[in-house]
Amino acid sequence: MPSTVVAELRDITIAFPGVKALDGVDLVLRAGEIHALMGENGAGKSTLIKALTGVYAIDSGTVEVGGRPRRFSGTADAQAAGIATVYQEVNLCTNLSVGENVMLGREVRGRLGIDWSATHRAARTALELLGLQIDTRTSLSSHSIAVQQLIAIARATVLESAVLVLDEPTSSLDRSEVEQLFAVVRRMRDTGVAVLFVTHFLDQVYELCDRITVLRNGRRVGEFPTAELPRRELVSTMLGRELARLEAIEDRALAVGAADSTVPVLRVEDLGRKGVIAGASLELRPGEIVGLAGLLGSGRTELARLLYGADRPDAGHAEVHGRPARLSSPRAALAHRIAFSSEDRRSEGIIPDLSVRENLVLAVQAQRGWARPLSRTQQDAIVERYMTSLGVQPPDAGALIRNLSGGNQQKVLLGRWLATDPELIILDEPTRGIDVGAKAEIQRAITDLAAGGVAVLFISSELEEVVRISQRIYVLQDRHIIAQVVNEEDIDVDDIVALIAEGTAA
Known part of the structure; x- marks a missing residue:
């Protein structure tokens, strides 16, 4: 018997100046299923997630949640409709306790305001339902990123979410932490939640997911049961080549x-x-x-x-x-x-508020010294050489680097260090x-x-x-x-x- 459709996006189109990020994309999420969203950087995965979670308004198409048409004007609307998101970079309040984060906005109230004892009991219950034994009065900041992500999922259960979106939740976790996260996600699935899982790890897709939707160049290539899509075929479908x-x-x-x-x-x-x-x-x-x-x-x-x-x-x-x-x-x-490209491209690599051009020439300028600024001609030569040879997309040196996909940001960083002639x-x-x-x-x-x-x-x-x-x-x-x-x-x-x-x- 087919699973109940919890959320359905039909013919979604979103355009930005000079680019159509999504072009008539469909996505169907079903109760009790873990659904992988796959595609290269720039394929439209992040844009589709943001359309589902209310970050972006859609230009055309329809969104239905629980069988009702929805028009989200922000993330609060999406959350009210039962859509929760856990990001790669946990967006909880590290200065608050575990219990306060789990119950944020859903605190138990009594005659004199918030009943903190009852609130922490409710938080413990939510955590225990997911098999987690965590002291709710400890500071969130005292826990690892992996545990913080599990706490974010527990918060989704308190919000009674019908859809849980996991955006690259395992990129910074070791194997034991991944297994703990997967156990919690499977419990969520078994309670009837529709889980949308976004990752670049193919092994994890085949270990965890029931169904796969593949995007390429802003379009949906297809939806496939995981068991019926061999790994090589998945990669070829994502790339459009062998x-x-x-x-x-x-x-x-x-x-x-x-x-x-x-x-x-x-x-x-x-x-x-x-x-x-x-x-x-x-x-x-x-x-x-x-x-x-x-x-x-x-x-x-x-x-x-x-x-x-x-x-x-x-x-x-x-x-x-x-x-x-x-x-x-x-x-x-x-x-x-000797050049070094850090693993933490966000904190130690890119300067997000600078352009691609400025990020590319940064190391050469530092090597020369700030008293000897590069001429525009010298900058142009560096930018043209490495944007072309590394295939940086879009090929716009004036674009803010924060607006590029992760893969293209990494190419710019590689180009930055290659420009020093290491x-x-x-x-x-x-x-x-x-x-x-x-x-x-x-x-x-x-x-x-x-x-x-x-x-x-x-x-x-x-x-x-x-x-x-x-x-x-x-x-x-x-x-x-x-x-x-x-x-x-x-x-x-x-x-x-x-x-x-x-x-x-x-």
Whole structure:
């Protein structure tokens, strides 16, 4: 028997100046189903979510919730209609307690105002219904992002939501946290809630979701039962092309690489910082892509920051081109032609209120010094080269970078550092939170760099990605390098997982 339709969007069209973000898109959400919304960056996923949740007004089309036509003038209207949203960046009040957040706007009131004891009891009940044992009087800020997202879901139950929208909820979580989140989401589904799940992790779609809607270039390509859509077909549907590109990237990555006799661009021995990472020894050679693999918290980012001088080591030493070097600051690293792209592109990468042009030229200008401003001609040359070579969309250098998709923001950041003409570039999670197509383009750019003689240190939480494009892989566990693997055709993700699990080199 078909599930009851809870929310239905029909023929939704939304246009912005110069672009039609959605063009006649349909989406049907059913009670007791988890529905994945898939597509490349720029496909229209975020715009469709914002149409459903009242952030954007629609130009044409219809929205029905609970069988009734709706016209949302804001998020409060959508929430009143039973639509709750949990974002990648939790939008709760970290200065309040867990219970206050769960019950915000729904506090239990008595004759003298809010009855806080009853309010916290109601919050505990909501949490316990989802299998969560959390002290409701603790500060929200004292809990991890994963727990905060679970608390946001509990709040949705208090609001008696019929639709729960999860927008990239797992991008910053480790595997155990993902499993806890999924258990809560399945409980919500089993109570009859319609769940809309947006993610870039294909494994999670096939683990969790009952149905998939795919968008491409602002249009709906189709809706499919998950069990009837093979993974390769899903990717091809999202991209509009076959997976030969990814396979070609892998073949090329294995073909490039430095000769053993090449003097390393950077060599460190016993480099460490007390309480942060144990003494690490590694070397990075021209034309080589070296991967760092390990679980969340294994020390990947901490090691990268020491190599770049963002944090200062208190042990070990470094050599650049065989000569002792003191990488005591990012400026010192940049002087040695070492560039670093942070995993946190929002806080440590893009400057959201600046244009694409201004973000692209920022590192070169810093390298030159602010007393020697780049001319407009020099800026134009940088912008034209990297926007074209990296395929930044839309190709408007004057657009605010905050209005670009995550994948295109990441391309601008990559272009920013390439413009400094680095000999070594450290890329920390350069493909996190972006779609398969944008990942392929960035991976192609990385192999191009190595083919041109640049040394690349590549960090990713997706082991499959590390194995695909790295010639050598350093494996970390508990903030120690436990193994170095030469990547050959018979090496796969299971080999790296086994090393991490065993904690010693095989």
